[in-house]
Amino acid sequence: MPDPSRIARLRITLDDTEPTVWRTVEVPLSASLKLLHEVIQAAMPFQDYHLFQFQEGSARYAIPHPEWPDVNTRSAKTTKLGALVDRGTTAFAYTYDFGDNWQHTITVEELGPADPTVAYPRFLDGARRAPPEDVGGTMGFEEFLEAVTKPRHRERKRMLEWYGGPFDPDELDRETIEAGMAKLARRRAIGQAAFAKSRSQL
Template sequence: MPEPSRIARLRITLDDTEPTIWRTVEVPLAASLKLLHEVIQAAMPFQNYHLFEFQEGAVRYVIPDPEWHDGNTRSAKSTKLGALVDRGTTAFAYTYDFGDNWQHTITVEEVGPAHPAIAYPRFLDGARRAPPEDVGGTMGFEEFLEAVTKPRHRERKGMLEWYGGPFDPDGLDRETIEAGVSKLARRRAIGQAAFVKGRGRP
């Protein structure tokens, strides 16, 4: 009997936000950190416009640049989430967009067997809407919120036009998030099926 697949329940917290912006997801330990990046993008959601890195201690996990080598840098494509969890890591960092510098803390809340009837990764819960892309980091987001939440603010109209519509900081667009994460789960299932078929297994 093969060992059952394992999943990690992760809490993703966007640092330096008050009230806190957070998400909880379940991700297979066999998933790459590149896939975890895509899960975070879908769960916030962000638009995946910018570079990212994970950091565990002194080690960074990125999409490697062949022209730049660093002994403390590893590939996010070839590193599995399980490689961090199985050596006892309970929390690590994720940064998205080095300009706006969105720093997140990823906390491993629980590890257990995957349920055979559930497609992973999956979104569980969260709170508050993530910042818009290119809003200008934490300070820019605070200024944006100040403008869009005060009806008489002189920059409100311009900010809403820039954003492309109303912005409810307390709103969690669960439907969009679940659709994005479910799309990743379907893609993963298709990839697994093709891998099994390629190895000639029933």
């Protein structure tokens, strides 16, 4: 059973982006991979519109579909981050949106005790804005950036209208990211309190 008083510092790197889009977060080892998915969604931020999976060697973790069971896919809801770390995993993959195919590398940078004064998960740092949803994968993102960062580009107006406003690729929307992370931390704290209460009534 993963120790709830220990945390992992993770670096999330969006593959095939140059300059690199990356984030650093701290997540309890007791967190499920489903929660880690939600952490990544908040950290980028994405909108959680699409399917996802984690890959560690030949093992795949996702939300199994009840009508199409896959014996090769393990449940991200019941697998803890600590289960991967305890068997020596230092890096694994995360894919979001199988159409746009956003592939990420998750690197375990450090393990240590949780700070009792800190609400986890928490966002530490990062660089650059993540791609918009449904932009068309790496190639579509490159074309989008080409259009929105050049004032005289013929597609600029159309792309900005599609996106819904200005897009600065160098801007890290820290306020939105931290708000999303705080929401996850509050939900986790409520769940822990409810679990502790139920245990005390046994």
